[in-house]
Amino acid sequence: MEVAPCQVPGDGRTLDAHLALPARGRGPAVIVIHEIFGPDAHIQDVAKRFAQAGYVALAPDLFTGEIQHLLTPQAVMAGFGFLRSLPPEVQRDPAQIQAKIAERPAEEQKLLAGLMKIQDPMQHRAFARDLAAVARHLREQSYVEGGRVGSVGFCFGGGIAGLLACTDPDLRAAVIFYGNTPPKDLLPKARCPILGLYGGEDHRITDTVPAFVEDAKSAGVPLTYHIYPGAQHAFFNDSRPQVYNAAAAADAWERVQTFFQQTLAP
Numbered sequence: 001m002e003v004a005p006c007q008v009p010g011d012g013r014t015l016d017a018h019l020a021l022p023a024r025g026r027g028p029a030v031i032v033i034h035e036i037f038g039p040d041a042h043i044q045d046v047a048k049r050f051a052q053a054g055y056v057a058l059a060p061d062l063f064t065g066e067i068q069h070l071l072t073p074q075a076v077m078a079g080f081g082f083l084r085s086l087p088p089e090v091q092r093d094p095a096q097i098q099a100k101i102a103e104r105p106a107e108e109q110k111l112l113a114g115l116m117k118i119q120d121p122m123q124h125r126a127f128a129r130d131l132a133a134v135a136r137h138l139r140e141q142s143y144v145e146g147g148r149v150g151s152v153g154f155c156f157g158g159g160i161a162g163l164l165a166c167t168d169p170d171l172r173a174a175v176i177f178y179g180n181t182p183p184k185d186l187l188p189k190a191r192c193p194i195l196g197l198y199g200g201e202d203h204r205i206t207d208t209v210p211a212f213v214e215d216a217k218s219a220g221v222p223l224t225y226h227i228y229p230g231a232q233h234a235f236f237n238d239s240r241p242q243v244y245n246a247a248a249a250a251d252a253w254e255r256v257q258t259f260f261q262q263t264l265a266p
Contacts, residue, residue, distance in 0.1 A: 003044045003051075008060055009137050010130035016068070017060040017134075018044050020051035021143060028148035028172075028264035029056040029138045031131060031164075033157030035237070036118070037073045038063050042239040043154070050152075053257060055264075056144055060134050062127045062160070063118065070114040079115040082108075118156070121183075128163035135168050148172050148264045150192075152256065153179055155234055165190040165221075173263035175256055178205050178233050181212040193222040195259045197252045199231035199245075226255060 003020045018039055030050050034043045039059045050057035063071055071079075082104075083091065090096040094116075101112045117123055131151065139147035150173035153161030158179015165174035166186040176196045194216070198206040206227055216223035228235060228248035235245040236252055 003048050003057075003059075008058065008134050010060070010064075011126065011133045013064070013130070015060045015062070015064045015130060015134065017058055018047055019059075020047045020057040022051050022054045022056065024054075026143040027054050027056050027145055028150070028260070029058060029141075029144045030260065030264075031134060031138070031149065031151040032057055032059040033131065033151060033153030033160050033164075034059060034062070035154045035234070036071070036076055036156040038068065038071060040073060040239075042237055046152075046154075049253075055260070056138070056141075058134065058138065060131065062130060067114045067118065070111050071118070075111050076115065079111050082112065083115070124160060124163055125167075127160050128167040131160065131164045132168040132171075135164075135171060139170070146266055148266075150174065150260055150264050153177065154236065155179055162194065165192055165194055173260060175259065177236055177252070178202055180205065181208050181215075184215050187215050187221060188219040190219070190221045193224070193259070193263055195255065196223065196225035197236075197255065198225065198227045199233055199235045199248070200227050200229040201231060202233035202235075205233065224259075226252070228252070 003018045006017050006019045007014050008017045032043060032047045039061050043059050047057035047059045086100060101109055135149045138144050138149050151161045151164050152175035154177040158176040161174045162176050162182035165171055166182050166189045169191045171192045173192050174194045178198050198209060231245045231248040232243040234240055234243045236249045238244045
């Protein structure tokens with residue numbers, strides 16, 4: 001089973017992507033939304049796993065363009081290291097962050113500017129519009145059965161998966177792996193069931209889940225979730241042994257399969 005590079009239409013631009021087809025050549029589709037490291041080998045492997053499970057799996061690169069070349073995994077880690085090194089009061093003030101970035105060498109400034117851009121909430125909404133265009137494209141393809149499209153996102157991509165659910169009224173399902181919850185003002189626009197999967201030790205994300213549950217209930221959005229005690233952020237990523245949790249990842253995969261069988265069925 002191959003994961004082939006391709007291009008797909010986004011919102012006013014063209015996105016690089018990786019496509020994996022199931023053995024029989026067609027099926028419901030799953031948009032696989034990458035972590036902040038882009039559609040790396042891990043994300044491509046996840047797409048392959050979905051294809052092996054019978055889905056058309058498409059992993060678009062939301063960073064297509066200049067950012068794509070700046071934000072290598074090594075550069076992202078270095079950039080986050082710099083941002084975390086700033087005093088807490090600076091981290092909370094975008095103007096002070098920009099001032100600190102301006103003190104860095106020119107090439108590092110480009111990297112840090114790119115990193116800041118992809119953390120901008122308005123840019124996240126633009127990424128969701130890109131993926132809504134991708135979903136429309138998939139529904140038009142003969143190899144996508146019944147135009148049935150769902151999404152799954154990890155970390156950065158988990159947050160975008162939630163936004164996509166609020167952006168595309170025809171999306172059939174969304175899975176959020178340890179990603180930011182959708183903004184409360186957008187959540188009532190979601191029309192599909194959402195599954196959230198979280199690590200018990202990932203407090204920055206998981207501590208927001210109770211409010212998400214209440215907001216979803218108020219908005220009438222079907223939300224199910226599971227928290228894995230002892231699991232870290234990115235527990236599903238088997239390319240990062242320092243955080244990977246095999247038991248949690250295996251259980252989460254089964255939950256996702258059951259969820260998509262229920263939501264992407266004819």
